[in-house]
Amino acid sequence: MRSDENAGIExxxxxxxxxxxxxxxxxxxxxxxxxxxxxxxAIGEVYVNPGQVAVxxxxxxxxxxxxxxxxxxxxxxxxxxxxxxxTVLLDGANIRYADGSAVRGMTDASxxxxxxxxxxxxxxxxxxxxxxxxxxxxxxxxxSYEIPVxxx
Numbered sequence: 001m002r003s004d005e006n007a008g009i010e011x012x013x014x015x016x017x018x019x020x021x022x023x024x025x026x027x028x029x030x031x032x033x034x035x036x037x038x039x040x041x042a043i044g045e046v047y048v049n050p051g052q053v054a055v056x057x058x059x060x061x062x063x064x065x066x067x068x069x070x071x072x073x074x075x076x077x078x079x080x081x082x083x084x085x086x087t088v089l090l091d092g093a094n095i096r097y098a099d100g101s102a103v104r105g106m107t108d109a110s111x112x113x114x115x116x117x118x119x120x121x122x123x124x125x126x127x128x129x130x131x132x133x134x135x136x137x138x139x140x141x142x143x144s145y146e147i148p149v150x151x152x
Contacts, residue, residue: 041078041138041140042078042139043083043134043139043140043141043142044079045075046074046075046132046134046142046144046145047075048071048072048073048147049071049072050071050147052147052150053066053069053071053093053130053147053149053150054149054151054152055093055122056152057125057151062125063123064122064123064151065120065121066118066119066121067119069117069118069120070117071090071114071118071147072115073107073113073114073132074112075107075112075113076111081111082107082110082111082112083107083136083139084107084108085106085136086111086134086135086136087104087105087134087136088105088107089104089134090103090115090118090130091103091130091131091133092128092129092131093121093128093129093130093149094119094120094122095119095120096119097119098117098119103118122149122151124151125151126151127148127149127150127151130147130149131143131145131146132145
């Protein structure tokens with residue numbers, strides 16, 4: 001041991017330099033790892049045509065019905081690109097195919113699915129909606145779009 005009290009600071013700058021170098025290398029490694037992580041996928045917009053469905057009470061019994069309804073759905077991702085392979089389900093207002101089966105389909109390469117020959121029914125003259133649910137693996141599920149069903 002030295003008895004010189006001024007010599008106690010000799011090793012401190014070297015230790016500080018080593019700590020700064022190690023911290024810089026650690027930060028570089030962590031930032032490189034973080035940059036390799038891609039942003040999560042998400043369903044972007046859901047476009048529906050027509051924007052509403054009209055149903056009619058032809059015989060006055062209070063049951064409003066629309067036959068031969070055609071609905072086109074286009075789905076995009078968060079970047080606005082068309083989303084292929086998304087499952088689309090229509091539910092509500094007793095919507096179904098003429099044979100009674102549920103209305104579901106998958107988007108094609110252009111992000112579009114066309115449902116034709118649909119039957120929509122509702123009892124009474126109140127406004128109801130058809131919920132459009134879109135789902136795809138890493139993109140999640142989106143049920144935010146509703147098609148109004150207008151009794152006429």
